[in-house]
Amino acid sequence: MPDIFDKCDEFWNRMKKVTGDHFDPDIFFRQFPVTNCLPNVEIGGTEYLQVATNDYLGLATHPDVIEAATVICAENGVGTPLGARPLTGNTSLHLKLEEELSKFRRTEASLVFNLGLGAMSGTIACMVGRKERVFVDAYAHGCLHDGARLCKGEASWFAHNDMDDLESQLKECPLDQPKLIAVDGVYGMTVDLAPLPQIVELKKKYNAQLFVDDAHGTGVLGANGRGTPEHFGVEDDVDLHGGTFAKSFGTFGGYVCGSKRALDFIKFVSPGFMLTKALPGCITNATIKSLELMQAMPERRHQLWENIGILRDGLRDVGFNIGDPKGAVTSIFTRGAMALSAVRMLMEEHKIIVNPVMYPAVPYGTSIIRMTASALHSPEDMQRLIAAIVAVSSKIPLLEGNLAAASKVGTITPEVETSPASTNGSAR
Numbered sequence: 001m002p003d004i005f006d007k008c009d010e011f012w013n014r015m016k017k018v019t020g021d022h023f024d025p026d027i028f029f030r031q032f033p034v035t036n037c038l039p040n041v042e043i044g045g046t047e048y049l050q051v052a053t054n055d056y057l058g059l060a061t062h063p064d065v066i067e068a069a070t071v072i073c074a075e076n077g078v079g080t081p082l083g084a085r086p087l088t089g090n091t092s093l094h095l096k097l098e099e100e101l102s103k104f105r106r107t108e109a110s111l112v113f114n115l116g117l118g119a120m121s122g123t124i125a126c127m128v129g130r131k132e133r134v135f136v137d138a139y140a141h142g143c144l145h146d147g148a149r150l151c152k153g154e155a156s157w158f159a160h161n162d163m164d165d166l167e168s169q170l171k172e173c174p175l176d177q178p179k180l181i182a183v184d185g186v187y188g189m190t191v192d193l194a195p196l197p198q199i200v201e202l203k204k205k206y207n208a209q210l211f212v213d214d215a216h217g218t219g220v221l222g223a224n225g226r227g228t229p230e231h232f233g234v235e236d237d238v239d240l241h242g243g244t245f246a247k248s249f250g251t252f253g254g255y256v257c258g259s260k261r262a263l264d265f266i267k268f269v270s271p272g273f274m275l276t277k278a279l280p281g282c283i284t285n286a287t288i289k290s291l292e293l294m295q296a297m298p299e300r301r302h303q304l305w306e307n308i309g310i311l312r313d314g315l316r317d318v319g320f321n322i323g324d325p326k327g328a329v330t331s332i333f334t335r336g337a338m339a340l341s342a343v344r345m346l347m348e349e350h351k352i353i354v355n356p357v358m359y360p361a362v363p364y365g366t367s368i369i370r371m372t373a374s375a376l377h378s379p380e381d382m383q384r385l386i387a388a389i390v391a392v393s394s395k396i397p398l399l400e401g402n403l404a405a406a407s408k409v410g411t412i413t414p415e416v417e418t419s420p421a422s423t424n425g426s427a428r
Helices: 006-022 025-029 063-076 092-105 116-127 142-150 163-171 196-205 228-232 260-269 281-296 298-317 338-350 379-393 398-409
Strands: 040-043 046-050 109-113 133-137 154-158 179-184 209-213 240-244 254-258 329-335 355-358 366-372
Touching: 006 338, 025 338, 046 379, 063 281, 092 109, 092 254, 092 281, 109 116, 109 260, 116 142, 116 179, 116 209, 116 240, 116 254, 116 260, 133 142, 133 163, 142 154, 142 179, 142 209, 154 163, 163 196, 179 196, 196 209, 196 228, 254 260, 298 329, 298 379, 329 338, 329 398, 338 355, 338 366, 338 379, 338 398, 379 398
Parallel strands: 133 154, 133 179, 179 209, 209 240
Antiparallel strands: 040 046, 109 254, 240 254, 329 366, 355 366
C-alpha cells in the first residue's frame, strides 16, 4: 500500500542515479563550527581555510557589530521582541533600521522582515493580484519563483537575461494590465548581472513595475556599495529593491525598499510580514551597525575585489572556464556530480572548505564548485585555493568536466524554473 513517504525513497534513488560514483549526501550537511565566517576555522582539532560563506565584507565578526547585538541581548533578552510587527514586535530599533535603509537605498520607505525569503516571496505573492501579471527570470532565486506561484495573478517565466523573450511576453499583455518584472540583480549561481538598463527600457515601454532582488549585489557592486542598480545607474527606475541581511550585512533577515504607498500595502496584506515574529532586537541593532560600517569602510569592498581578482585570474591561467562572473561568488561548473568529489577532496586532502551545488539549483547534468571570497581573506589564501584545485584536477577529470559543462551552461535552463504558468499563477 503506497504512503506519503514513498516519495522519499524515490528521491534518493533518483539522486543516486544522477550522481553515480560521486554520490555523497553527507557533503551537504558537514558540521561546521558556530563561528564559520572567519577565513580560518577549526573542526575537530584541524584548521581549515574557509572560502564558503556569504559574509562578503567580513562584518559578521566585526567587534562593533557583535557589541551592538550583545548590548541588546544583555538588556532585553535573546529573542525579544516576541511578537509579530503588527502586535508587540514593532520597536524603535526596527523603525530606525528602516529609516537608515531608506537613506541608503534612497527610497521613500523600507520594510524589514525576519527572513529574506519571506520578504521576496511575500512581496510578489501579495503585490500581484487577480487580472495582474508577473514575469520572472528563469534563473532568479527560488523565493521569487515561489512568490510568483503563490500570487493570485498570472505568472510566466522568461529565458535567463533574454530581453527578446521578455518583450515578446510583455507584448501579449494589454498595455493597461498591471504587471511586474522580477529579477535578481546578481544571479547567485551563474554570477552574471541582470541587464537592468534594458529591463528598465522595457518596463517603461510596456507600463510595468520592476522588482530587483539584489541579495548578492548589495555591499559588493556600485561606487557606494548600493548594488546592481547603482552599478548601472538606474536606482531611481527600480520600483522595489529587495535583499537579505545574510550576505554583505553579515546578520540575518530581509527587507524591501520602495514607495510608502507600496510598502504600507505590503505591511497589511503580506503573510510573510503580518503572521511571523519580528526580527529579534539584537539582530536588528547589529544590522543597523553593519549598515553603518558598510558605508564607512569602502576599503573592505576594495579588498574583497582584490581577492576575487586573484582567484579568478589564477583559475583562468590554469585553464578553467569560469565565464565572466560579476558578483562575489566564483563558480566552477563541471559535468554530472563531479563537484561533490572535488569538494570532498579539497576538504580532506587540502583542508579547504568550499561548497558543492547540484540540480535543481543549477542545470541538470551539471554541478558547481562554489567559492566565496571575503574581505578577510588574503591574496595568499587565494593562491592556496588555486593550487589545491589544480591538485584535485590531477586526480579526477575536473578540468575536462569544467570545459564540457561550461560550453552548455548557457543553453540549459533548470526544468523546475521554466515551466509555463497557468492562469492562476502556478506552474503546470
